[in-house]
Amino acid sequence: xxxxxxxxxxxxxxxxxxxFTKLNGRKNQSVTKPVTVDSETGEILVRRATGKARVRxxxxxxxxxxxxxxxxxxxxxxxxxxxxxxxxxNDFDEKLDTMDLSIKQNRLRLQAYPQxxxxxxxxxxxxxxxxxxxxxxxxxxxxxxxxxxxxxxQNQCMLRLSKE
Amino acid sequence: MYNTTPKPLLKxxxxxxxxxxxxxxxxxxxxxxxPMVRYSKLPFRQTCRDYSVDIVYTPMILAREFVxxxxxRLSDFSTNSKDTPLIVQVGVNNVxxxxxxxxxxxxxxxxxxxxxxCPIKEQVREGIGCALIYNPxxxxxxxxxxxxxxxxxxxxxxxxxxxDDLNQTIELCKKIIDSGADWxxxxxxxxxxxxxxPVNLEAxxxxxxxxxxxxxxxxxxxxxxxxxxxxxFEISKITNTDAVMSVRGVLANPSLFENHxxxxxxxxxxxxxxSFEYNNGIPFQLFQHHLFCMMENMxxxxxxxxxxxxxxxxxxxxxxxxxxxxxxRIDDPGFGQSIEPTYRQIKSI
Numbered sequence: 001x002x003x004x005x006x007x008x009x010x011x012x013x014x015x016x017x018x019x020f021t022k023l024n025g026r027k028n029q030s031v032t033k034p035v036t037v038d039s040e041t042g043e044i045l046v047r048r049a050t051g052k053a054r055v056r057x058x059x060x061x062x063x064x065x066x067x068x069x070x071x072x073x074x075x076x077x078x079x080x081x082x083x084x085x086x087x088x089x090n091d092f093d094e095k096l097d098t099m100d101l102s103i104k105q106n107r108l109r110l111q112a113y114p115q116x117x118x119x120x121x122x123x124x125x126x127x128x129x130x131x132x133x134x135x136x137x138x139x140x141x142x143x144x145x146x147x148x149x150x151x152x153x154q155n156q157c158m159l160r161l162s163k164e
Numbered sequence: 165m166y167n168t169t170p171k172p173l174l175k176x177x178x179x180x181x182x183x184x185x186x187x188x189x190x191x192x193x194x195x196x197x198x199p200m201v202r203y204s205k206l207p208f209r210q211t212c213r214d215y216s217v218d219i220v221y222t223p224m225i226l227a228r229e230f231v232x233x234x235x236x237r238l239s240d241f242s243t244n245s246k247d248t249p250l251i252v253q254v255g256v257n258n259v260x261x262x263x264x265x266x267x268x269x270x271x272x273x274x275x276x277x278x279x280x281x282c283p284i285k286e287q288v289r290e291g292i293g294c295a296l297i298y299n300p301x302x303x304x305x306x307x308x309x310x311x312x313x314x315x316x317x318x319x320x321x322x323x324x325x326x327x328d329d330l331n332q333t334i335e336l337c338k339k340i341i342d343s344g345a346d347w348x349x350x351x352x353x354x355x356x357x358x359x360x361x362p363v364n365l366e367a368x369x370x371x372x373x374x375x376x377x378x379x380x381x382x383x384x385x386x387x388x389x390x391x392x393x394x395x396x397f398e399i400s401k402i403t404n405t406d407a408v409m410s411v412r413g414v415l416a417n418p419s420l421f422e423n424h425x426x427x428x429x430x431x432x433x434x435x436x437x438x439s440f441e442y443n444n445g446i447p448f449q450l451f452q453h454h455l456f457c458m459m460e461n462m463x464x465x466x467x468x469x470x471x472x473x474x475x476x477x478x479x480x481x482x483x484x485x486x487x488x489x490x491x492x493r494i495d496d497p498g499f500g501q502s503i504e505p506t507y508r509q510i511k512s513i
Contacts, residue, residue, distance in 0.1 A: 031288050031289075031291070031294075031295040031298050031299075031355075032288065032289050032290065032291045032295055033291060033295070033298070033299050033302075034257045034258065034290070034291035034302070036258055036259075039258075039259060039260060040260065041260060042228075042258045042259075042260030042261045042264075044257060044258050044291075046257070046289065046290050046291055047289070048289065056228070056290075058260070059231065059232055059260075059261075059264070063232070064231065064264055067231060067232060067234075068165075068166055068267075068268070069166075070234055071234075071237065071268055072166040072167070073166075075234065075237065075238075077271065077272055078237065078241045078242055078243050078269075078272055079238060079241075079242035079243075079444055080242065080243060080244050080245075081206065081242055081244055081441075081442040081443075081444050082244045082245060083244075083246070083441055083442075084441070086441075103235075105235065105238055105239060105445045106445075108445035108446075108447075109444050109445040112440075112443035112444060112445065115440060115443065115478045115479060116440040116441065116443065118478075118479050118482065119436070119440045119478075119479075119482050119493070120440070120493060121493070145476070145477070148477075149477040149478070149479055149480075152477065152479055152480070153479045156479070156483070
């Protein structure tokens with residue numbers, strides 16, 4: 001099957017103007033009308049700012065089924081954060097042992113535990129959580145700012161606990 | 165194989181019922197917090213719900229990424245049992261992706277909104293956002309595909325911008341209605357209108373009148389320049405719409421639908437509480453920007469806002485607030501009740 005030509009959508013004025021005019025004094029207001037190459041996989045053809053056509057690859061049924069499996073069985077749908085879900089410190093420990101901490105998003109999700117304890121002025125809990133997390137992440141490269149916050153909270157907690 | 169059944173729609177969570185009934189049941193139009201790129205995350209949505217917002221949107225989620233990438237799903241969508249009524253807004257340019265997307269989000273939301281209004285050129289180039297209003301056939305095929313699969317079990321909305329020629333918008337709306345969309349949200353600006361230019365309420369009025377002529381009682385939502393409580397009634401009255409969506413208005417003052425002329429301090433306390441309660445890796449800069457918008461709206465002195473923006477982490481920011489203001493926590497008496505901030509010390513204000 002030949003690749004269909006990418007067509008321009010009608011312009012804001014709905015006339016066949018050149019797509020790269022300076023309409024209203026602003027450059028290049030053309031809009032892309034994507035062309036479906038394969039309706040089953042969602043492969044489409046769009047046009048880049050340079051005017052070149054670009055194929056957006058589709059997703060095969062097998063690839064989609066794998067994503068469905070991951071989403072519904074491994075991830076259990078979207079992340080659910082119910083009120084007080086971070087009260088469960090065992091949950092933190094379990095995540096600390098099982099999560100891939102080289103992934104920033106995972107580290108930030110764990111860092112949210114001591115941050116919440118700090119905000120709630122639970123300094124003893126916060127200090128312990130920071131210590132555990134620092135031990136696990138201290139050797140990961142390029143996380144200076146994250147480490148600094150953990151150490152900042154740890155120090156502030158010790159300072160405040162010593163005044164009690 | 166997997167349970168993709170949509171969440172049951174009851175009076176409490178059916179966005180269509182809410183839009184159609186609020187004028188009768190609450191003597192006011194329905195109130196909606198619209199989608200903001202990056203900002204309509206769970207803590208902010210919950211804050212809006214605490215201040216009489218009936219329906220809340222997620223930020224636009226790109227269907228293409230969501231159905232293909234686990235990390236995109238992790239960062240784009242988190243929710244909980246209190247996060248309802250919820251519309252998940254989608255940026256999409258083909259039928260295959262929207263059907264897959266609907267399968268994945270339908271059990272966790274109360275409706276899907278197709279973004280036909282985003283003017284960001286990177287999205288328009290992909291045929292997403294307001295590119296769709298110049299491509300009526302594609303919008304209709306997206307709407308039809310979802311409604312033919314889910315019928316009334318899943319609500320579907322389209323949010324559009326207007327054309328320079330309003331007749332085009334009217335024709336587009338008629339096609340969207342015929343395709344089965346449950347309601348239409350009209351943002352009263354064209355693709356190239358700047359947000360500093362006042363919204364064109366007369367255009368929304370004209371389009372709404374044509375829609376209601378074509379299909380009486382069809383629900384229409386007006387969007388644009390709702391910054392205060394009185395705007396809710398004025399916009400609805402001028403445009404004859406059933407509901408009003410605020411976007412930049414609620415960003416600066418999530419309590420605007422409770423007739424607070426400016427963001428109350430209690431709202432800041434509530435937002436901070438939800439931000440720590442539901443934080444699941446939300447970037448600090450996003451949290452900070454929310455507070456910037458709210459504090460600017462409260463007219464906190466500029467040099468203090470500058471100090472806010474100089475903080476670099478969640479904990480630093482909390483320490484700065486605690487040093488500068490009285491910030492109550494959820495267990496403190498009077499949490500979330502204050503209107504004006506209480507300064508700890510006068511720092512050369």
